[in-house]
Amino acid sequence: MENSRRKFLSSISLLAVSNVIPLSAFSFNLNDRKLKIVLVGTGIRGTSFWGKRLVEQYSDILEFVGLCDINPGRLDYAKKYMGVSCPTFVDFDKMVQSSKPDLIIVTTKDSTHHEFIIKGLNKGCDVLTEKPLTTDEIKCQAIINAERKSNKNLIVGFNYRWSPYNTKIKELLAKGNIGRVTSVDFHWYLNTYHGASYFRRWHGLKESGGTLWVHKATHHFDLLNWWIDSDPEQVFAYGDLEKYGENGVLRGENCRTCDVKSECEFYWDITKDKRAMDLYVKNESYDGYIRDNCLFRKEIDIYDKMSAQVKYKNNVVLNYSLTTYSPFEGWRVAFNGTEGRLEARLDIPYEEHISINQAEMHANEMNQTSNEENKYEPIFVHKLWNDFEVVKVPFSRAGHGGGDAALHHKIFKNPDENDPYGRAAGIRDGVMSNLIGIAARKSIETGEIIKIADLTDLEPIKKRS
Incomplete structure (x- = not known):
C-alpha cells in the first residue's frame, strides 16, 4: 500500500501543473493510512465517476470520510449507492472540521463551485473540482486569489x-x-x-x-x-x-404531471429510470428540485x-x-x-x-x-x-x-x-x-x-x- 500511496500523491501533483501560477506539491503526512476524501454534491456525476468508481477501483489507497449535500435524502441514497459507511452532512464547514480530509471533491451546481473550492483551499485542503471551474469572471478571480494564497493545489477534472x-x-x-x-x-x-x-x-x-x-x-x-x-x-x-423555453407551444409543470404529454415529442418518462427516481424524484420534498421539468417553462x-x-x-x-x-x-x-x-x-x-x-x-x-x-x-x-x-x-x-x-x-x-x-x-x-x-x-x-x-x-x- 505504501508504494500505491506514494504514486497517488505524485499523480495529484502532476495533475495540478500550471504554466503561470506556481503550485506546490501535495505534502500529506499519511504515514501508513489511506488518503481521506470528502465529496460535496451527490448528484449523478459525483456519486458515480468521483464516487462509486473510486470506491470500487481504489479503496486500497483512499477512503471517503464524509459526504455533503443540501438534500438529506440524496445523501442517504449516495451513501448506499457508493457503498461507503462514512458520515453525511448538510453543512460543509462541519464536515471539513470533523472529518479533516486531505482532498475535497466538488461536484455541486456550477454556480456554487467557487464557494467550496475557496473554503477548501482556505481550510488547508487540496481540492479537485468537476468542470466548469465556475460561472463568471468575478468568481474566477476569487478562485485564482485563493489558490495563490494557499499552499494547496486545485485540480480541474477534464476528461x-x-x-x-x-x-x-x-x-x-x-x-x-x-x-x-x-x-x-x-x-x-x-x-x-x-x-x-x-x-x-x-x-x-x-x-x-x-x-x-x-x-x-x-x-x-x-x-x-x-x-x-x-x-x-x-x-x-x-x-x-x-x-x-417560451418558444414551446405545449407546456406543463413537469413530464410526469403534464396534461399534454401524449402530444409532446420531448416527453421523457422518468419513472423508467430507476436511478433518477431513487436519487431525485424520491427526494424532491427536501429541496423542491424537479429532474423532469418542462423544456418549455418560461423561466429558461x-x-x-x-x-x-x-x-x-x-x-x-x-x-x-x-x-x-x-x-x-x-x-x-x-x-x-x-x-x-x-x-x-x-x-x-x-x-x-x-x-x-x-x-x-x-x-x-x-x-x-x-x-x-x-x-x-x-x-x-x-x-x-x-x-x-x-x-x-x-x-x-x-x-x-x-x-x-x-x-x-x-x-x-x-x-x-x-x-x-x-x-x-x-x-x-x-x-x-x-x-x-x-x-x-x-x-x-x-x-x-x-x-x-x-x-x-x-x-x-x-x-x-
Missing part, C-alpha cells in the same frame, strides 16, 4: 483530453503533420435527447450554470486550447433561445444556439458552434495549417454508414464499460500537393470515449509515467476554458469583442507547452 481519439489529434498536430495551425472549425451537435436534457434541469437557468457556453462548452474549449497549444485572446459571439433564459469566433495569442482563429436540438449527437473539427489540413469527426450517422440509437447515446457515453469490439474511428490528414491519409484510431464510446478510465488510470495506477501530450489539467486550464464561455456570453450581451485579459489578471500566453 475529454484523455480519450485515445482526442489524444491522437494532439499527437498529429504536435508532430507538425499539417505545418503550423492557422485556423480551426469546431462544431458540436447535441441531439434532442441529450441536448434537451439540459433545459429540464437547473442548467436551463443562467444563474445556476452560466449557460451552456460555460457548463457544456468549457469541455470543448479546453480541448481546443490544448490542441492549439495557446491561450485565447479575443472572443466575439452570437447566441439566442429559439427552440426551448440560456441559449440553445451558439456561435463564436475566438482569436488566440498565437494568431490561430477558431470558428465554434454548439447546437442543442440536432437530429443526431456528434461533432466535427478541422484544422487548417500552412502545409495541409486535418479533419476529425465522431458519430455523424451518414458518414459512419450505421444506425446509431440517439436515445441511448449519452447513457452509453456515461457508462464506464463498453460492449464495442474492434471499433476504429478515422482521422483524415491531407497534406498540400498530396492525397489524403486516413489514420485509424481504436475507439470506445464508453466513459467519454475512454477518457474517464484513462484519467483515473493516470491518477491512481501509473502516475509516474511520462505524458508527452500534457493532458494534466490545472487551474490555468480551468480558468482559460472558462473565460472563453464567459467572454462569449458577455459578447452576446454587449455586442462587443471581449478581451480575455480584461476578465481576470491572467494574461494570455502564446505557447502553453
